[in-house]
């Protein structure tokens with residue numbers, strides 16, 4: 293239960309189990325085919341009704357003005373409905389490292405849309421929530437659903453997929469962040485990725501129902517990122533040496549993660565890699581089936 297008038301959302305991180313770049317678009321973005329997967333690492337966003345939009349954050353270095361996606365999302369919801377006289381005070385507790393390709397800012401933004409929908413009695417339809425989310429950032433719509441989903445277009449056209457088996461992961465976060473625009477901007481003009489329409493069912497190993505097909509785990513941004521930051525490729529190799537079935541860059545980085553057969557192997561690998569890579573944050577975690585969760589005594593909020 294929360295104090296009267298306060299709504300609380302837990303905002304999951306994500307990894308990309310697959311990220312193919314199919315081509316450059318006239319709008320400057322790239323056409324993607326990606327598989328988003330929500331993971332068990334959460335920011336916490338509280339919202340209280342107030343006359344204006346305000347944000348505080350407990351993490352140093354996170355902007356709390358209009359540059360923060362929470363503020364942009366709330367502002368986008370306000371202008372979508374032409375609201376002038378309602379606001380919210382947000383408190384953001386960060387656990388998802390920023391600039392790591394884990395989607396923390398996008399997840400917080402999706403949560404902000406769902407929170408103000410409730411606070412301001414907007415009764416937004418799922419498609420209206422999606423429109424607002426996509427206007428804030430290409431990764432934001434995924435977090436309205438969470439779990440496992442295929443993202444096409446800019447990554448903002450979402451198709452929910454079966455979750456399959458729970459996957460045990462190790463995340464490695466180097467002491468640096470990488471700008472998404474910089475990575476996409478460094479892609480060669482002529483993209484070599486085949487314009488394949490991989491059927492969704494092929495993403496899951498047919499011989500072991502529910503298990504992700506490791507051969508489908510590719511990220512076309514790795515070539516650019518591992519060339520620019522060779523230490524990340526070194527961490528990928530170390531994940532494989534400690535028994536990861538596959539290891540991949542998440543999004544545009546900087547997080548590199550590995551998928552392990554069982555949780556115990558992941559925990560042990562995280563311990564060893566933490567010792568071997570000083571300065572890196574190494575986290576053992578797992579996939580989750582759901583998305584944004586709400587902690588509130590209020591009836592009617594979506595989620596757990």
Ligand code: C5P
Pocket residue numbers: 320321322323324428429430431445446447472473474476477
């Ligand atoms: O949508 P978002 O602001 O998160 O994207 C950040 C940047 O990443 C974009 O400005 C663009 O340069 C690049 N991007 C891209 N193609 C995508 C997604 C992002 O080129 N599908």
